[in-house]
Amino acid sequence: MAMNYPVRQRSFKPPKDLAEYPVGIAFPAGHLVETNASWRSHRPVLDAGKCTNCRICWLLCPDGVIHTSKPGGLEIDYDYCKGCGICAKECRQKAIRMENEAL
Amino acid sequence: MMPAQKVFLSGNEAVAAGVRLARPHVIAAYPITPQTTVIERLAEMVEDESLKAEYLHVESEHSALSACIGASAVGARTFTATSSQGLLYMAECLHYASGGRFPVVMMNANRSLALPWNIYGDQRDSLSLLDCGWIQVYAEDAQESLDLIIQAYAIAEHPDVLTPMMINLDGFVITHTYELVSLPSQEDVDAFLPPFLTTNKMDLDHPMSLAFTAGPAYNQAFKQLQHQAVVSASKIICEVEERFGQRFGRNYPGLLETLYCEDAEFILVTLGSVAGTVRPVVEKLRSLGERVGLVRIRYMRPFPDTEIRNALAGAKAVGVLEKDISFGYEGTVFTNVNSALMRAKVQPPRLLNFVGGLGGKDISAEDIEQLFLRLKRPDDGETVVFI
Ligand code: SF4
Ligand code: SF4
Numbered sequence: 297m298a299m300n301y302p303v304r305q306r307s308f309k310p311p312k313d314l315a316e317y318p319v320g321i322a323f324p325a326g327h328l329v330e331t332n333a334s335w336r337s338h339r340p341v342l343d344a345g346k347c348t349n350c351r352i353c354w355l356l357c358p359d360g361v362i363h364t365s366k367p368g369g370l371e372i373d374y375d376y377c378k379g380c381g382i383c384a385k386e387c388r389q390k391a392i393r394m395e396n397e398a399l
Numbered sequence: 400m401m402p403a404q405k406v407f408l409s410g411n412e413a414v415a416a417g418v419r420l421a422r423p424h425v426i427a428a429y430p431i432t433p434q435t436t437v438i439e440r441l442a443e444m445v446e447d448e449s450l451k452a453e454y455l456h457v458e459s460e461h462s463a464l465s466a467c468i469g470a471s472a473v474g475a476r477t478f479t480a481t482s483s484q485g486l487l488y489m490a491e492c493l494h495y496a497s498g499g500r501f502p503v504v505m506m507n508a509n510r511s512l513a514l515p516w517n518i519y520g521d522q523r524d525s526l527s528l529l530d531c532g533w534i535q536v537y538a539e540d541a542q543e544s545l546d547l548i549i550q551a552y553a554i555a556e557h558p559d560v561l562t563p564m565m566i567n568l569d570g571f572v573i574t575h576t577y578e579l580v581s582l583p584s585q586e587d588v589d590a591f592l593p594p595f596l597t598t599n600k601m602d603l604d605h606p607m608s609l610a611f612t613a614g615p616a617y618n619q620a621f622k623q624l625q626h627q628a629v630v631s632a633s634k635i636i637c638e639v640e641e642r643f644g645q646r647f648g649r650n651y652p653g654l655l656e657t658l659y660c661e662d663a664e665f666i667l668v669t670l671g672s673v674a675g676t677v678r679p680v681v682e683k684l685r686s687l688g689e690r691v692g693l694v695r696i697r698y699m700r701p702f703p704d705t706e707i708r709n710a711l712a713g714a715k716a717v718g719v720l721e722k723d724i725s726f727g728y729e730g731t732v733f734t735n736v737n738s739a740l741m742r743a744k745v746q747p748p749r750l751l752n753f754v755g756g757l758g759g760k761d762i763s764a765e766d767i768e769q770l771f772l773r774l775k776r777p778d779d780g781e782t783v784v785f786i
Contacts, residue, residue, distance in 0.1 A: 310616075310617075314620055314624060317617075317621065319561055319624070320500035320501075320599035320609070320610075321498065321499055321610050321613060321621060322611075323611070324606070324608075
């Protein structure tokens with residue numbers, strides 16, 4: 297599920313007291329609490345013309361923010377993309393370009 | 400109970416035998432004197448398939464514990480062993496394991512810390528890491544070492560505890576000394592120690608984020624829970640020891656052991672193998688009519704504060720003998736004993752801190768007799784005494 301538009305609206309209920317904390321630092325997956333804090337310096341930009349839809353980027357994105365639900369192509373969720381550039385490096389078609397957005 | 404086998408084992412070999420009986424899934428360790436023979440025996444057991452475990456050859460102690468944490472995070476029972484510099488090299492991961500509530504069991508061969516370089520036993524390695532959130536226990540001999548390994552999994556994996564546990568053996572004095580050890584049967588250990596079950600693990604059916612960040616709003620609560628868990632381990636330790644005694648016929652006294660403290664005027668408090676030297680001296684002085692006693696601290700965390708107060712309540716003078724010094728102040732065991740006594744609303748006995756055995760310096764029976772004599776002498780204002 298995290299690989300395809302997580303239900304961002306799933307509400308995070310802060311624990312009220314110690315008894316509501318998990319044992320061990322753990323939380324059910326699927327919760328995205330805050331968008332990235334704008335520390336991304338480069339954003340991946342997809343060239344749909346070059347993309348063969350092989351989904352290597354989707355598979356390797358460490359944050360699972362490349363989504364396949366959009367008909368006809370991929371979509372990068374810039375709210376959560378951290379700009380690591382793995383997708384651009386791994387794309388064999390060179391269909392992803394890292395664009396400087398810190399300027 | 401199945402008949403136990405009597406075998407002649409070193410402390411390290413007794414630990415390895417205990418680990419095999421506990422059936423860990425993953426062992427990751429890096430060799431260091433005087434721990435090496437533990438993991439050599441375990442590697443042989445894995446190779447000859449008498450122990451069905453994954454044995455990971457790692458490149459450092461930091462990696463050894465990291466591997467155990469990772470394995471524990473998928474619900475595996477894990478074991479590692481180290482000593483001295485290796486334990487310090489693990490320091491970062493010690494906090495990861497306890498903070499993540501991964502019940503890794505580790506044997507530490509107590510050994511001095513460089514410099515000067517030295518491979519012999521003292522307890523500065525583990526005592527300098529008393530605050531890392533692990534349960535810490537100190538064995539007196541090979542049998543206790545073996546029994547503690549088996550008990551450790553039952554304690555550390557208990558749902559109220561879920562905290563890693565460090566079993567300390569004095570380097571060489573315990574690790575390399577051969578003793579006759581009673582080896583429990585696998586059937587009995589299996590009945591005593593069921594497989595490890597936890598919900599604090601990666602699980603495809605219940606996907607969770609594990610071991611993540613907690614900011615200022617939530618971080619302290621996790622630390623409070625960790626503290627509660629170690630405190631509640633006191634009760635679990637006693638329950639586990641009772642169950643152990645019923646099944647294996649060997650009874651352990653809880654967080655500390657006392658000898659003649661009921662009416663003793665002069666008491667030595669110590670931990671680890673040196674208690675074995677103090678014991679016959681106490682017996683001898685008792686036979687001469689001296690009212691002397693011994694407290695052997697077994698667990699440093701959780702700390703037996705109530706038990707310390709009870710044991711030392713009637714004493715005139717108490718000496719804390721430890722192989723440790725917190726430079727510029729006093730020994731860490733002394734600090735803890737002193738703190739426990741300060742909480743008692745009675746006039747505390749006179750307290751002396753005997754620091755000895757550093758870098759393996761011998762502590763003889765004659766030295767112990769001298770310590771009791773020193774306790775009887777009038778207060779000369781000195782607290783920390785190197786022996
Ligand atoms: S790796 Fe490149 S070609 Fe493959 S799906 Fe991603 S962008 Fe398209
Ligand atoms: S830049 Fe990194 S985080 Fe962003 S989409 Fe590519 S792989 Fe994922």
